[in-house]
Amino acid sequence: MQEGIMLSTRRQPPGSPEGRADDDSKTRKPTFIIGGFASKLFGFLLEHPIAKLVVTSLLLLLLLASVLAYTWLRPAVCFSSYGSFARTALVSSGADGLTSDFGSLGVPYISKGRSKEGKTVEWTTKELRKGLEEFVPIYESRPIKNNLHGMGFDHSFGLWFMARWLKPDLMIESGAFKGHSTWVLRQAMPDTPIISLSPRHPEKYLKKGPAYVDGNCTYFAGKDFVDFGSVKWGSVLQKHGVSDFSRVLVFFDDHQNELKRLKQALKVGFHHLIFEDNYDTGTGDHYSLRQICDQSYIRGGGHSCFRDSDEARIRIKRKTFWEKAVDVSELCGNGEAWWGVRGEMRDDFNLSNKAISYAEHFQNSRFVESVLDIYWDLPPVADPSLTHQTRYDPARAPDPIIEVGRFGLFRKLGLSRLEASVFNGYTQMVYVQISALVS
Numbered sequence: 001m002q003e004g005i006m007l008s009t010r011r012q013p014p015g016s017p018e019g020r021a022d023d024d025s026k027t028r029k030p031t032f033i034i035g036g037f038a039s040k041l042f043g044f045l046l047e048h049p050i051a052k053l054v055v056t057s058l059l060l061l062l063l064l065a066s067v068l069a070y071t072w073l074r075p076a077v078c079f080s081s082y083g084s085f086a087r088t089a090l091v092s093s094g095a096d097g098l099t100s101d102f103g104s105l106g107v108p109y110i111s112k113g114r115s116k117e118g119k120t121v122e123w124t125t126k127e128l129r130k131g132l133e134e135f136v137p138i139y140e141s142r143p144i145k146n147n148l149h150g151m152g153f154d155h156s157f158g159l160w161f162m163a164r165w166l167k168p169d170l171m172i173e174s175g176a177f178k179g180h181s182t183w184v185l186r187q188a189m190p191d192t193p194i195i196s197l198s199p200r201h202p203e204k205y206l207k208k209g210p211a212y213v214d215g216n217c218t219y220f221a222g223k224d225f226v227d228f229g230s231v232k233w234g235s236v237l238q239k240h241g242v243s244d245f246s247r248v249l250v251f252f253d254d255h256q257n258e259l260k261r262l263k264q265a266l267k268v269g270f271h272h273l274i275f276e277d278n279y280d281t282g283t284g285d286h287y288s289l290r291q292i293c294d295q296s297y298i299r300g301g302g303h304s305c306f307r308d309s310d311e312a313r314i315r316i317k318r319k320t321f322w323e324k325a326v327d328v329s330e331l332c333g334n335g336e337a338w339w340g341v342r343g344e345m346r347d348d349f350n351l352s353n354k355a356i357s358y359a360e361h362f363q364n365s366r367f368v369e370s371v372l373d374i375y376w377d378l379p380p381v382a383d384p385s386l387t388h389q390t391r392y393d394p395a396r397a398p399d400p401i402i403e404v405g406r407f408g409l410f411r412k413l414g415l416s417r418l419e420a421s422v423f424n425g426y427t428q429m430v431y432v433q434i435s436a437l438v439s
């Protein structure tokens, strides 16, 4: 799993960690040289009470005007309530780079006000927290304790929570590996049938160690493997007694181009999709919805490959804190192509990739936007100061479910019992609800 950062070219607002370094001038003491005329004038003003009153009032008016000008004229696009909160926390704790700067660094977020109906998910942070308390003991009982190359805690929770909330009639999983995600789906919905597609059958892993094979799952795996795009879904679903395709949940963890998967799912008529690895721009082995949403016209999107830019400097700094952060030289390919991964649309674990033009990348986002009803990035479960994760850059993720400083809550929900390594796999899992355009 990979993760990186994606920063806008905008200047940092005052007070942000990145903005402080070059703001030396603000701390320097001003030097006043008062000539003879000026000192006489000051003497006159100080001696006459009416003049003193007029000068004081003028100064107050000037102060008020500057405050109002600052409030009205600052660029709203660079500020979010979370961003200012995070920056305050950052400045007061002095923990440069540890806190998210979501908003000011720019996180492309295609759904905000852009989904067709302006809809959003039904669940709230309160429900996510309640879910966490319930899920921690379930997770502790997982059969595959070390799921290296598979899902960690954040995404396991997200998948379990959403499957349980959506209550589908059938669950489809593409990419099973040893079966951890199949087990998670089963915990969410004990009696719902599952269809699992994976080139290697999870039972193969049982010979070497822990794996999970489900009793109520139809496996298209091993010699029976069929790619999601080639399955005759009409007849398969009919055999399962499912006629309403909108009651099916499809989970992709197969590292395939997500635009390709989205189009295939749309053609069949599926509505509810979850993508496990929604890789950030410049990272990962397949073209993701996050990458597609990263557009200059979308708030938080678009990049600069200029090596002497604010973005380049911020990236270098964040790379020192977060393993998956990328600098401008890693972000940009030939011809300053930053979209996708260095201007490529990757597919199939990067076994296949294709250079795409910016115009094509732009058209892809317009298409995705046209079929999206809901786009929801799963937030990380807790702030890195609580989980001690060091891989993903929190500036590229939404607000965590448990914010900085809430150690009491983190412990109460049982999260402090888990090993830190289980929090290292977050890659912006995304839930989308789609439907074809009605013409």
Ligand SMILES: C[S@@+](CC[C@H](N)C(=O)[O-])C[C@H]1O[C@@H](n2cnc3c(N)ncnc32)[C@H](O)[C@@H]1O
Pocket (backbone or CB within 6 Å): 147, 149, 150, 151, 174, 175, 176, 177, 178, 179, 180, 181, 182, 197, 198, 199, 200, 227, 228, 253, 254, 255, 256
């Ligand atoms: C990252 S692993 C899945 C991890 C698993 N979901 C978990 O939580 O542990 C990716 C899986 O996708 C499988 N895969 C590769 N190509 C695929 C395809 N075209 N369709 C479905 N699965 C595929 C791989 O064999 C591998 O098992």
